[in-house]
Amino acid sequence: MTTATTERDDTLAMLRDSLARYLDDNHGFEQRLYALRKADDAPPPFWRGLATELDLLGAALPESAGGLGGGMAAHLALMETLGGALAAEPYLSTMVIGAGLLQRNPGAQADALLGRVVAGEAVLAFAHGEPQSRHDRADVQTEFVRDADGSFRLSGRKAVVHAAPWASHLLVSAIGSAGLSLFVVPKNTPGLRLRAYPTRDGGRAADIVFDNVRLPADALLGEEGGALPKIEQALDEATLAVCAESVGVMRRLMRDTLDYVRQRKQFGVPIASFQVLQHRLADMHMALEQAAALTASVGEIIDDASSGERARAVSSAKVAAAKACKAVGQGAVQLHGGMGMTEELAVGHYVRRATLIEGQFGPPSWHLRRVAKLRAALVLAQA
Template structure:
């Protein structure tokens, strides 16, 4: 796989870098957090106007026909700015799940609205017992005369605040397997509990108490939704990993700048060999994480579903752990100021800690890798 950017992708990266550096300052982000907002509608509209929401969506549905590499470029640059808007959750995770499972009619109706930012969907798949993985699913979708009646709970739904609908994984008793249904956020019987996360973003827990939807809410075939759900999750994990790589890049840059100006014994502390070694270790971890991201991109493009999921799980595990290590080192090298809420380096660590638990923790993905390898060896 060729990882050299095309001229269009370099322009995309440059435009995002300029936006984050000039229009999405740490002070602007802090103001949003203090106002209790998970991003802003104006920023989301700007994402749509610049084509970032439609970059990896097919042209026949109003997208630009790009690839996952374009998504990674966007996510990595947004990660550098700790952008609050739910790009990964809505523009990648939910959108790619819809593309993988929806009928032609459903995609033709919904995807153009996702591309222009007027409609936002969130993926509600996690449950208390699944810990961010796609299985198990206990939410029940009981068939009724003109559709389904949903009962159960979903936890930690990313991008749910402001979403107009949810893609919900459920068990239909007459169709063994996982089914996916599109449920409007304002359906009677659906209760949403907003939950603040440690990094300042928000998620929701959903309670379905006899929520009724029509038969046309079913995405794809009943009982056949797991493969599409896994594909959407794989896309979301790769985007999340790219965001963390961007955060590590920025953490190293900020820390290097600080070591040049902070003085001790009359000299910059960056001249101390021990601290130079620490910076070198951080840079080495970043490069390992970047290589792991490239491996995940290659697997997404070329491998079968089983190999793809194993590689993506391995990347999630390695990159999340590297991000916590690098961002934690950044705090230590800053000293006391790195622990303050008013300084940005600590917020990269907070994001790394939260990201480690999203879409399955690094421990859960490590267990998934081990199970896949054992199955391969037995075969």
């Protein structure tokens, strides 16, 4: 292990410890329940403190953008810790996806917005998925046209845009004569209609309609028609980040389940002494550790991998994480019994998040088909 790697790991460990302590103080389970009952469209109360108190929103960004240069390793470390507190949003939408797209499309507006994001002054949501797209990243029907003065008009609809109710700006994909492009759209832009709703795991999302929305020329991010490869990369990074989040979710489920079976007694002895339950817990632990190991190994290569290598590796990690979420989530509920799904017990909240992670950015069946297609294409190319 090199000195640089050791220093990076030490820095990430300090960031994780600081974040875990902060979340314990500012986003404990009772505080989460209060926020869920309040259910407004302001960002979660803990969010600003990640920038103002911890100064860690830029941990993954290069130093030239005001960050620490941690790259994907920093995203994964922070997402696992956030997952353990059910606090991954709006970090996922703002820093992993949003900031990643802004970095790869530099310009005056993108640079200024990225600075506001790192300072905790702006929240981003990625408006890409549509009612008909079904995880097809190129299936976009929202359209834009360029007017004679260089400005744009945007029309279409987006579905289940996570963190959109909390966002100050949307990053919107749209199709034009040159291909797929990206635009920065402030949420208060005239002609934008947003229908917000809670998600089953306690987050917020929205369906959005763009009715001939007028945008200035500098709203375009990057080159017109060149957005698809950057969107593919951003979504692959987000998928791997969700795998890391799932590790944090599952570790909390394992911890709570172990505590419960050691305390719960039948026939005068803790149920943790029953061999069949020990086997079940061992299976849950193995699924979790396999997903954690694969996620970490993909994180080591993703920054330097080709697009095909990145896609195959990320999809493989997502399949492992989804299967582990199912095994650990179902095991935790069954070992807790009916009380495992009550609102008053944390395990039910974590199981719901684990269940939604299984399908986020594509279910296992979609990722398995993706890996198969990529491998077939690789074999044909080598023939």
